[in-house]
Amino acid sequence: MMAKKRIIGYYLFLLFLSTLIGIVFILLRIEISEKNEELPDYVTLLDTTEISREPSFYTDELFYFNFSPQEGFTEALRYRFDRFVKYRLPENLNFWGYYTSFIRKTFVRDDRNWWSVLFFTGFPGLLTFSVLLFRILNSVLMLDPNRSLAFTLIMLLNPNVIMSGASWLRDIWIYNFLLLAVLSSYKKDIKVFVCVTIVQSLIRLYMFVPHILAWLLIPQRSHLTSNNSVLGKDEHAVRQNNLNYLKAVLITFGVIGLFYALNGLNIHRLPIILAQNFTPVILYSAFKGLVPRFSLYSFLYDIDVYAWYWFAIFYFVLYLRLFIRIAVERRLFDDVEKNFFLLFILTGLYMGSLHTFYIGFLVPRVVFITIIYAFFLLCAGCRRYNMKP
DSSP states (O other), rough: OHHHHHHHHHHHHHHHHHHHHHHHHHHHHHHHHHHHTOOOOOOOSOHHHHOOOSSSHHHHHHHHTTTSSSHHHHHHHHHHHHHHHHHHOOOOOOOHHHHHHHHHHHSSSSGGGGGGGGGGTTTHHHHHHHHHHHHIIIISSOHHHHHHHHHHHHTTTTTTHHHHHOSSSHHHHHHHHHHHHHHHHHHHHHHHHHHHHHHHHHHHHHHHHHHHHHHHHHHOOOOOSSSOOTTTTTTHHHHHHHHHHHHHHHHHHHHHHHHHHHOOOOOOGGHHHHHHSSHHHHHHEEEEEEEOOOOGGHHHHHHHHHHHHHHHHHHHHHHHEEEEEEEEOOOOOOOOHHHHEEEEEHHHHHHHHHHHHTTTTOHHHHHHHHHHHHHHHHHHHHHTTOOHH
């Protein structure tokens, strides 16, 4: 009973902290907009963080805020479905554009109240993120409540999460649906998993692969044991797990090959992008300076820079921990860690390859998708049942 009360208390604390963080940075964004006397009532193809020292809005935010669909959502969905059936070519629907357009028309009567959109997009997404992450750490990875809270705070204070919570970009909800996919995969709840994956695919089409990888590689609840084994002595479970490894690898490289056939590959950029995705600052800083502008009003630019720093520190800690674990302590991964390691590697390769096909670079908001699985790998080594062999 006391443990349940403590966990409920932690949930309430996370909701309070998320609310505080969201409100503070929403107010900051309103202040920046008022200082610049700027409203998000225009569209530009230029990077606003590059053309302005103290930008009020991201380029993508301007696109979504001013998105005006030329056809209804159902018509657009039917058209893309017909094209997929006829040509076997998936096509992005821009579901998030339809959603933000609906929110703006319904709740924003005056562009001066643009910030109202945040309370239907990033702000509730931030609260949801903190709750889902704590739930996964405590229930799926079986960390004790104190460690679950500590690790949740580390992610909640990630600059990329903070920015997403004070923005109407879709990224915070992409993270949330990914976390929901992890939870439903752990419970092997196929109905929830399918619903979550469909919605995720409507928001960002290519995210269906990290979902499928989660379904294949995240251990089922009934297989978790206290002896560092997902499988115990069940030979059928061992064979099934090995088969899931093979399926995960084939699906990842199969989809990468499909996108390569459709879009081509700027091959000389691939090593750089993979380095950004797995060790962000090491090579990224060689091609682009990562120096903050150190101005409260350059929040949108600086928060991206700080996100790269956070990633670099995180990867240093992760790889140092893995080195100590394997080389010094001479302990190999247990079954849970093996699955999360493969999940991390395959997702990172997939995300890096796709962004090589399309735009040739990565932004922190995309890198964070790989970071989520890397974070679970790090936390898997701190499970309450992670005993010495």
